[in-house]
Amino acid sequence: MSDSAHIGRRIREVRKVRQLTVRQLADRCSISVSALEKYERGDRTPPPGLVAQIARALAVGPERLHGQPYMNGTETEDQVQAVIPDLRRILLTYDNPDDLVAPARPLPVLAAEMDQVAQMRQDGRYVPMGPLLPGLLSELTHRALSSTGQEQERAYWWLARAYRATNSLAHKLGYHDLSLTAVERVHWAADRAGDPLMQVTAAYLRAGAMLRLGSLGSARRILEGLAEEIERLSPEESMPEAQTALQGAVLLKLAVLEARDGRPEGAWQRLAEARSCADLLHGRDTDHYEMSFGPTNVRIHEVAALIDSGDTRQALARLREWGVEQDREEWELPDGLVAERASHHHIDVAAARLATGDRTGSHRDLMTARKLSPNHTRWHPTVRHTAAALVRLDRSQDDSLAGFARWAGV
Numbered sequence: 001m002s003d004s005a006h007i008g009r010r011i012r013e014v015r016k017v018r019q020l021t022v023r024q025l026a027d028r029c030s031i032s033v034s035a036l037e038k039y040e041r042g043d044r045t046p047p048p049g050l051v052a053q054i055a056r057a058l059a060v061g062p063e064r065l066h067g068q069p070y071m072n073g074t075e076t077e078d079q080v081q082a083v084i085p086d087l088r089r090i091l092l093t094y095d096n097p098d099d100l101v102a103p104a105r106p107l108p109v110l111a112a113e114m115d116q117v118a119q120m121r122q123d124g125r126y127v128p129m130g131p132l133l134p135g136l137l138s139e140l141t142h143r144a145l146s147s148t149g150q151e152q153e154r155a156y157w158w159l160a161r162a163y164r165a166t167n168s169l170a171h172k173l174g175y176h177d178l179s180l181t182a183v184e185r186v187h188w189a190a191d192r193a194g195d196p197l198m199q200v201t202a203a204y205l206r207a208g209a210m211l212r213l214g215s216l217g218s219a220r221r222i223l224e225g226l227a228e229e230i231e232r233l234s235p236e237e238s239m240p241e242a243q244t245a246l247q248g249a250v251l252l253k254l255a256v257l258e259a260r261d262g263r264p265e266g267a268w269q270r271l272a273e274a275r276s277c278a279d280l281l282h283g284r285d286t287d288h289y290e291m292s293f294g295p296t297n298v299r300i301h302e303v304a305a306l307i308d309s310g311d312t313r314q315a316l317a318r319l320r321e322w323g324v325e326q327d328r329e330e331w332e333l334p335d336g337l338v339a340e341r342a343s344h345h346h347i348d349v350a351a352a353r354l355a356t357g358d359r360t361g362s363h364r365d366l367m368t369a370r371k372l373s374p375n376h377t378r379w380h381p382t383v384r385h386t387a388a389a390l391v392r393l394d395r396s397q398d399d400s401l402a403g404f405a406r407w408a409g410v
Contacts, residue, residue: 007051007385008040010065014058015040028057037104041391045351045385049260049308052214061176062212066381067258068174070409080130084175087166088139092183092187097141104139107147107155113209114158118290121165124340125377129141130169137162144189145182153194160189160198164290171212172379183209190406196233200226201248203291208253216261223254242288248277249291252301267305269311285337292338299331300345303352312352319349343373344380351386363401366390370404383408 015025027034029050038044046054048062053153055062063069073326083342090097091165104110114137120129140162144155166183183205190202203226210219230247234240239247251274258266278295303373306315333342350365367388377383387405 006042006388007046007065007067007381008042010067011036011054011058012040014060014064020058020059023189025054025057029053042385042389044355045382045389046389047210047260047308047310047351048382049214049256051381052260056214062214063174063176067384068176068381070174070379070384076138078167080127081173083130083134084170084178086134087137090134090141091166091178091185093142094185095145097138097145099143100138104142104146106149107143107158110136110140110143111154111158114161115164118161121168122287122290122338122340124172124294124343124373126169126375126379129165133166133169137166150194151333153192156189157193157195157198158207160186160193160202161290163189164182164201171356172376174379174381180209188308196229197246197289199243200230200250201291204246204250204253204291205373209255211260216257219257220254223257226250227254231265239280241286243291244277244280245288245293246287246291247276248274248293248298251277252293252297255301255305256308257283259308261366262309264305264309267309267344268288271302271305274301285334287338292341295339296334298342300333300341304348307348307352312355315352316349316356326357339373340376343369343376345368346372347377347380347382347386351382354389359393362386363390363398363404367406369409378408 011025015022020028021035022040023033026033029036031050035044044121048125051062051065055065058065113132117129117132117136120126120132122367137159140155140159144152144159147155163182163185167179167186168180170176170179183202184204187199187202190198199321203222207219207222207226210216227247227250230243230250231239234243251270253268255270255274258264258270259261273335275295275298278293278298281294283295285292285296303315303318306312319330322328326332333345346365346369350362350369353359353362353365366377366383369383387401387408388410390401391405391410
């Protein structure tokens with residue numbers, strides 16, 4: 001196992017470059033010295049919110065501590081990495097694109113392909129998705145710039161979705177500068193699409209990027225403004241399902257934000273509001289504007305909020321409590337849930353189990369995440385950090401665990 005996979009080592013290295021003691025950095029991040037020492041040794045994996053907080057205290061980006069983009073594992077052989085230069089060029093020339101070799105295909109054909117790409121994105125299938133994006137972006141851009149009226153608005157609507165897929169790919173691969181550019185392009189296209197809910201989606205993505213970078217106040221203002229805007233767009237009598245789902249997604253993002261900001265009461269309030277939105281969906285999980293929302297996602301976010309708050313034992317207790325409803329030892333996600341969302345849940349739970357000393361359970365959840373969405377799992381920073389810690393703590397030289405770590409690039 002390479003030490004480069006050890007986030008704690010990178011924290012320690014940057015801390016020393018900044019000439020900070022362990023206590024000084026711990027004080028800046030409002031955590032205990034013993035907790036920071038465990039993170040630096042690699043005995044525990046810091047949650048995403050804390051990684052952003054530590055990065056900000058050290059004046060670096062979170063990707064510096066994660067070691068992204070990952071270029072030391074077998075994923076360097078995947079063709080998905082080869083599309084990054086083309087995506088940079090296309091995002092740079094968004095309003096003045098290079099000429100096409102052949103005329104752009106009709107918009108219905110491009111829309112059908114974009115639907116396939118969107119499904120790949122939600123399933124975390126980045127390897128087959130990546131090579132499709134440059135050509136799709138180029139053709140949609142030409143369609144949008146050369147059309148007029150409603151067809152132009154529809155072209156921009158589909159282009160906004162293509163930029164969203166680009167944002168996801170760049171973010172997951174660790175190219176965060178490219179991801180942020182893609183978010184700005186989603187905004188640019190959404191503003192021309194004639195759909196207020198697509199504009200809400202663009203702003204939601206921007207707030208999510210701010211949350212990842214630790215800009216909690218800015219993200220909170222955007223999300224609270226979106227909640228008000230969705231209500232303003234709704235009829236007085238009732239809120240249509242799509243708007244209910246978007247409102248719920250915004251509230252869940254706010255719940256995670258409050259948990260990361262050390263405001264558990266605010267997180268529980270937002271979760272309760274999101275639960276009320278989910279009740280209006282009559283038990284169904286929905287996927288409007290590619291945002292998963294419903295009773296399942298509310299529970300997933302409740303667990304995530306507890307983990308982000310540092311209460312990992314309570315998070316795991318929730319899973320056991322909900323498992324009683326299913327006559328199981330622990331709560332199991334329903335079939336048909338978006339694969340990336342389901343995989344992300346198991347990755348979070350794996351880190352929580354490791355923090356409580358359940359290494360077997362942590363390994364089991366990592367394997368489940370891999371089965372659900374291999375690409376998403378392989379490139380997720382928490383997976384690498386958790387797998388690296390499991391290997392360091394393993395005294396039995398478990399071949400299965402070592403094999404997983406090698407597969408993940410550790």
